[in-house]
Amino acid sequence: MSSIVSITNLNKIYKTLFSKQKVHAVKDLNLEILKGEVFGLLGPNGSGKTTTIKLMLGLLFPTTGQIKIMDESAGSSKVHQSIGYLPEESYLYRFLNADEILHFYGKLFGIPKEKRLKKIDELIEMVGLSKSRKRPLKSYSKGMMRRIGIAQALINDPDFIVLDEPTSGLDPIGSREVKDLILKLKLEGKTVLLCSHLLSDVEDVCDRIAIMYEGKMECLGKVTDLLSVSETKEITLPPNQPDFVEFMLQNAKSRGLTLEVKHPRRKLEDLFMEIVRKNKN
């Protein structure tokens, strides 16, 4: 798979005008994001995730190093044409309504009116804001703001989508919808960079992840590889097999091994979704 983002020896040092103190926010970062994957960027506060994203989007300029996105320099108009960005908070014009804001961003991409109208209808329907599309954004809840933020990030049908905390402020249903959307985008061949504090979200949708700490990348790899414990094995049995469990326990005992037998647990999110779905029906 070819890479969509290529970062080489990236360093970012913040300097202040009247102070000698420097902050080394990103240290010798080398990273490649492959086309069509969902990539998770993790790390505690102040680890350099947001700085890295800003550098990739051309909002900040690297002190040293190089960032190439789709073989173009980061921050160029050509790159921005194919990027969708959802910031950490939905920073939008609160005096506009959903229709107006999407028209505004659509115009920035130079999307023709007819195509824009069609796309806006489609996106508003997708994020579930059809009923409140004419209300000014200042009357929106945090979750609704997040949804319209996602819609604006997708207005240009981007190839590379950067989502910073996309599920923050959303209820479990909204959160699941966003995760489903990310997977849908992946199926459409889009590349997604996901930055989140909610590790379960990252685990659910990401193919690969990188963990940053104090500006350095500490870990990079496939989620399945990184999370699997290779020394031990887990066996899942079909229902109603007490004899086989007993047999296994006896066998292990004779070999001097200790086996742990328990029922597999469902995720709380799955339980919640099941109850909601049942009540809906």
Place this chain on the structure above:
Amino acid sequence: MIGPIIAIAKNTFQEAIRSNILIVCLVVLGVLCAFAPMFPALNDSHSRLKLALSISTSLCFYFGLIIIIFTSAAFLPEEISSKRIYTIFTKPVSRVQYLLGKLLGVFFLSFCLLFVFAIIVIGFVRLTYQSFDEQSKKSGEGFLRTINPYTFESFKRFRYGKEVGEVPSHYFEVAYSQIDAKNFDGKLSFKILANYLKPEKTGKVYFDIFLYDATSKKEIFSMKEVEVLDKKLVTIPFDISALKEVQTLKNVMIRVVIAQKSLDYISGISMKSSDFYLHQVSQPIELNILKCFFIFSLQFALLGFVAVAASTRMSYYIATIFALTTFAAGSLTGFLKEYMLDKEQKIHYKIIETDTFYAKVSHFLDQYMQVVCSIMPNFSKHDVSTQLIDGISLSFGKMFSISGHYGLYITAYLMLAAFMIWRREV
């Protein structure tokens, strides 16, 4: 290329008109205009019209100035602090396009605001005019189409060129200089209110009125035995447009002589509030207000963009102060230049000592101010409000020249702002 610029401009305009500051200012302006007719009533219709124009124009000017500067200075810091800029700069919009969009937004805001203000002023002036009686209205009309009214409270009494105090007057003079023939359609009116010290039985005095070219002292027009009643305001119109000399007039002198016929009957005369008007090519006051406010809107657009340009690297407060300082410095440019010229002359004639430390510091500051005055846009030179209040029409040539002046500064500030925002990290 142009699509994103227009989108940003429209957004900027919408943001401004939906903000509370604009509504508050418009309400305050409306209230002040509503109270304005309660200002002291003046007997003289010209003065009342002038006052109405002056109050409403000044109010609109300063309110507009505050609205534009404060709103424009907030655009960029607001977008940066609210982080909305992230969603703009990550779209295929260059920073120059962004600035051009903001500039266009400020322009549009300025034009719309000043158009609304112009309508308010026209309405207010018309409202004031409606309250005049018929006689005042007629003389008011004269004001609306005249230039350079010359007013005096008393006149000197002369006999054979010498002031003679209590002795009956022979003549008095008023002079205009630097008359632009293009603005003068050859019509002259002479308004006089006279109190005769010893009026003859009929209460009539006769005047001979002469129009001279003040440079060559050549008489170009005269009117003999014009009748003026005691304590009655008289307006005497003259049409002298047929005279060739009128087309080349630069300096005009009007001499009013008490006619020989009157001399036997009066022993003294005093003049009160007499005005001379040189009529301008007729132009409706509404058009003049619109033209004047168009120039204001250009000035505001420039100041608004100064605020936007400053806010690319400065905070909201500093950018506001910078734009207000630019306005103050630009308005004082003419005065400062005159002051410095005067000082240089004093130094030249050794009236001011140049050896002392303070004199050197003062000289340095003068040099510094000279540089500042050269950089700053000259608002005092292009102040059209006085012209509007005096009823002088604004020519399209002058409007074009002022537009060019401001356009040049806007281009310079745009380049400076583009340079400052080019590598700005957000």
